[in-house]
Amino acid sequence: MxxxxxxxxxxxxxxxxxxxxxxxxxxxxxxxxxxxxxxxxxxxxxxxxxxxxxxxxxxxxxxxxxxxxxxxxxxxxxxxxxxxxxxxxxxxxxxxxxxxLSKMTHGCEINFTNLTVEVSTGYNGGKLEDELHAQGWTLGHSPQSLYQSTVGGWLSTLATGQFSSYYGGIEDLITAYTVILATGEKIRLKASPRAAMGPDLRQLFIGAEGTLGIVTSVQLKIFPLPEARLYDTLELPDVEAGLSIMREQGMAGLRPFLLRLYDTAEARHAMQDPQQNKPVMFIGCQGVHAIAKAEMQTLLDIAAKHGATRKGPQAALAWMERRFDFSTVENLLATTGGFAETIEVAHTWDGIGKLYHALNQMLQPHAAEVLSHFSHVYTQGTSMYMILLGKEETDELAVERLRTIWRETMRVCLEHGAELSHHHGGGLVRSPYARVSLGSAHLLLRRVKAALDPNGILNPGKLGL
Missing domain, CATH: 3.30.43.10 (Uridine Diphospho-n-acetylenolpyruvylglucosamine Reductase, domain 2)
Known part of the structure; x- marks a missing residue:
């Protein structure tokens, strides 16, 4: 045999x-x-x-x-x-x-006193959110792939959701989890609600993509559904105005749950209006009604200083209804020669504008449409999506086009000192750039890998390992 x-x-x-x-x-x-x-x-x-x-x-x-x-x-x-x-x-x-691990779905333990839920690693995120929502609660984690992804996958890829400006990324939402090492040892990592006994070892496997251990269950925070949600849509003179609004609201300590800036090309899709000729921003504030109202007014005041015009809540509400729809990309990929890609990166406030223009200039010859939006905002900077839509004569040519797009995008991002991934992780496509991106920190990753997986059997070929 x-x-x-x-x-x-x-x-x-x-x-x-x-x-x-x-x-x-x-x-x-x-x-x-x-x-x-x-x-x-x-x-x-x-x-x-x-x-x-x-x-x-x-x-x-x-x-x-x-x-x-x-x-x-x-x-x-x-x-x-x-x-x-x-x-x-x-x-x-x-x-x-x-x-x-897709059948690891047994067990869903909710603690309404401590505001946590623990589920097995293969539990479908959308199913869990629906179950919580029916009881007046939410995870606060809402990636576009909510109904196509698992809680273990969120942890392993350092995922974030569409409302991260309010709730944070998955690293902010995990309170505990269980992992099995390559050696078979079972480890529980937790902080209840915070712990100062040495380094925060919970961070070790978050984003490790299964290279250091197998996650078997995850405990997540839960939140009561907000009392009020207020929406508006802003039209902006240019992308720079939108970035300034995002930066200033962060300086002011605001926490809008919805904050999405679209350049003019993607604004046509976001507004579902091919005649849209300016960038737009969807905004939303939530919580106790008085606080949500005050926060919204403060955000609108900041926006007005930068030439924003209010367009009402309709477009933002329409996006909320279709925010899990990925069909534009799926349908294009299903056609002969059709190609589409979404590449998300991140940069600081003093670098994101230059990166936006450099990537757009470089990518324009490679796709029929080059779309950009900014949707996860921090005090120090923001993430940026580059969405490419196009068509070649054959699928073989589409494959080569996608490879070129990735290679050139990573090159430009490295030249600008940007983060190569904000929340899609590294996987196969970014693994060749991991050592350059992480720099000296990659040595630490290799040392940890050698200690926890001495035979190197767990998910080889990822994260430059």
Whole structure:
């Protein structure tokens, strides 16, 4: 029997045989995620990132058994759940085992006194939000992929949501979690509600993309649904005015839950009006009604100083209704030669404007439409999305175009000293740039990897590891 055959036999002996799959359909299905490049390669019948076996696990004990076999046979293990990643995190680069965590959905423990909920790693985010919402609560975490992603995936990719200006990113929303190391050891990381016993080790696995351990359950904060939500839409003289508004509201200590700035090209999509000829901003304030009202008025006063014109709440409310809709990109990718990409980066206030203009200038020849928006705001700077839509004659040419877009975008971002990812993580597409992006910090990552995963079996090929 081959080494592959021995591996599959050992796994089938350790777990129910129905949970161990090595048929072509299963292997090909797990060789793709929702990364646009991967979607185009799937259309071409290219399944470059195939495992030897897909193992579906149902509990922590089964994960420990799989890791024991993987360690004994020096077999790579790539964790995967709903594969909503758009950068290739769950794709195996060295074959081995794809560890399917999507059935890890048992358990949902809500503590209304401590304002937390604990769920298994494979729990669907949208399902959890709906369950909480029905009882008057919210996670506060609302990525566009809410109904296509899991809580374990949020942690592993350092995700953030559309209302991060109010609630923060996933790193602000996690109170505790459980992880299993490559050695099979089970670790619980927590702070209740804060702890000062050494470094905050909870941060260690957040954003590690499964390279340091397998997350099995997550405890998250929950929040009461807001008493009031107020909306408005602003039309702006230029992008710089919008960036100034964002910066000044941060200086003032405001916390609008909705703060999205669209350049003119994307404003046409956001307003659903092809005649829109100026940038726009969607704003929203929430909380106790008196506070939401006062915050909204303060935000409007800041905006007025920079030449903003109020357009009313309708466009912002319409966006709220369709904010999970990703069909423009999906439909274009489904056509022969069609390509689309969303690349999110981040920079400081003194760099983001220059980066915006440099990327737009560089990308214009590479796509029919180059769209930009700014949607996660901090006191020191903001994130920026670059959205590319276009069409080539063939899918093969679309693949090459996407590769060029990524290569050139990363080059420009590095030249400007920007962060290469704000919340989509590194995955396969950014891994070649990880060492340059992290600089000397990458040495620390490599040291941690060597200590926690000495055989290097967990999700190889990611984060420059």
């Amino acid at each position: 081959s080494d592959k055959g021995l591996l599959i036999a050992a796994l089938a002996q350790a777990l129910p045989a129905s949970q161990v799959r090595s048929d072509a359909e299963s292997l090909q299905a797990s060789s793709h995620d929702t990364w646009p490049l991967s979607t185009k390669l799937k259309r071409l019948g290219c399944h470059d990132y195939q495992a030897d076996v897909v193992v579906e696990v149902a509990d922590e004990q089964q994960i420990q058994r799989v890791l024991a076999i993987a360690t004994a046979t020096d077999t790579p293990v790539t964790p995967r759940a709903l594969a909503s990643s758009v950068t290739g995190q769950p794709l195996p680069t060295r074959g081995g085992i794809v560890l399917d």
